[in-house]
Amino acid sequence: MAIVYSPGDEHDAFVKWAKEQGVQITAVAPARFEGKGLGLVAARDINAGECLVKVPAKVLITIDSDAVWELNLPRRSSVQGRLAAYLTIINADDKRNHRLWQATWPSMQEFESVMPFCWPLELQEHLPPTAKPLLDSQQKKYQKDFHDLKMYLPASSEHLFKYFWLIINTRVFYWNYPATPLSRMPKRRSDLKSEDCLALCPFGDYFNHTDVGGCDVTTDRSGYSVVSTKTYKAGEEVFFSYGGHSNDYLLAEYGFMLPNNHWDSVSLDHLIVPKLTAEQKDVLKDDRLLGEYTLSIVDSKPAVCYRTLAALRLATTPQQRYRNFVSGIGDDSRDQETVDEAVERLFDDFAKECSEAKASLKELSGGNGRIAATLVDRWQQIEALLGRS
Template sequence: MPARATKRKKLSAVTSMPSIGDHHTAFTTWSRNRGVEICNVAPAKLPGKGLGLVTTKKISKDERLLFVPEKAMFKPDLALLKKAKLSHASPQAQLAYSAMMACQNGNEGLRVWRATWPTDEDFEHSLPMRWPKKLREHLPPSIDQPLRRQEEDYAKDLAAVRASHDSSRYFDEDEFRYCWSIVNSRSFHWKPARKGSAGCMVMCPFIDYLNHGSSGTSCNIVQRPHGYEVLAERDYENGEEVLATYGAHTNDKLLVHYGFVLPSNPNTPNIDDDIRLDHILLPALTETVSSQLQDTGFLGGYALLPASNELCFKTQVAVRAMLLTCNEWEYFVSSGEDLARDETAAVLRFMRPLLVKYRDDARQKLEILGGNDVASGGLENEVGILRTRWKQIVDGLDVFLAE
């Protein structure tokens, strides 16, 4: 479906810079002193998003909004990492450990910067890896795998850092997890212009205020030889939020990694989102078909694409493997078209009962999540996120099944 023009709302509820806290003013001064250029944008509180960056005057397309020189970035501390024998730890572990130790050692810049970050309690209520079991049971099945991978990554990083930490100093696991979560949600890849210099994960002051928007809604973040430049991708009114795209991420991925989902908007569908169908389609495939799909790279990764209201190509391929001869199936795989007659209706007939069952299960989840049992005990934010995601699943399936 072609992208439609977006009608943008001026954010009347935005709280301007001075009232959001002195620590943001102090951080702005510190950033400017480190050479960060901040041009007609300022941090502001935005409902449901924490802080974000908004324009403080009308801005024209291609105007510079920010410039963050390399010297203002927070980088892994190579000397510290070498001493701690962490040179081979993951880039995320290296940056998180460097940040943790810099804070412990009283790094003044990081102290000022850290005061602007979300708290550990914010992470506790947004990141599924921190949620209690009784809530995680209500996550959509498509979250299982990315969540497990994230937990494995964290366990690996924690083990590496714990093993190498100077045993004479106290190792604060909660503090490491906090720094790891900060790095997870606020870092960039920086490739120095100097020949032969390796790239690394870094944190960039001020750019890290930018919230995520889906593909096509992002400002332009460009790496220059001496730093990152942020340019307006369109004209802005005064008081509009400037967004960055963290990647063409589905809501499942955003939830696991960043602890939020983008709302669905029927007028501007999120072209990055999908509704994963592996847990309903994989069990419906025969063993022979599964191994045929495995051999050809088509096993798993099935989805309904709500923005275009269609089943993805992999799903089309998998279902056709159940319905067609090998010859017909190979023709579809290589050309994207059916050899003789159009098999679209047959694919839909195969999928319909599976989708109806998933839609009914999703409705039931919404009902459970509407009850008092789950939402009690200060879990309102988590339950709100879960309800939003399940509602998107129900709506996406409803629209598809109504065709």
């Protein structure tokens, strides 16, 4: 993979600024990877256990930061919205402390090509069934934030607010506001919801995601530390994991997918739930087994979850045999062939959906060829999950 080791003057200026702010950087440097964008490269051989980056708490941007707190933005809006509003309000100030950092952030044009949130409606409609609810939730959250905060924003700044809202969505770290003498956040930090615990972290946002780790990120009252968990050769990209997320989640939330993702899975709800009778839905609901049916890869083979097996068993066998299955009593092997056939029919239906989606996307490519190609790739990944590629 071709690597540009100095991705631009703005990155050189930002790294210099970050070091002046107290960010400690060891053995890694920003780089541009062909076909992938920005990331961090090992500037020399790295041993497991080396601390690569330390970011002091004083340079984070959080709702506990003085400049954000002083705006007194309404607490009914989300933390994401308030941070986006702060960045929008001070954007015209050339003296803002994070100006050099902001120069390294992706542009709105880049977001428009990779984030489903920004795609044309006709292409959003071709997202896989697991990604659509994620996008719908994002859109509702954004609309609420803008409604709650628009009176605090400069005139005609919605486009800028949307841009910074996406910056927050794609670049924040989890920050649980460790106790300090100056902290103004609730003393019972364990009661904070995860969506309240957000921080923009200079230099840390260069790290790209991998499904199997590569570095550990820890926090305490002093800030963030990133420590390697494996050896890297000079020139290798250095990663850490954002968590065990499917490619639909990564696409919807961050605008990328992994070609090989250990955690990949897809929802089967849209294929199973509509075929259940009202009575069957009531039974599954009573057993807390209605919905959340998933397909993933287990031991290199397509596998459906226990909830899926329970629903298919209820749909294809006598209810008492379903009851024995969920209770863990009796011999369920006599129904296995019937359930296996139901799984195969399910896979056939999903494979047909994949083929139809890819065919439709070929007709929609036009000026949105990159987006259409991303969607085709995702449908092909689902075919691979089905074992039909």
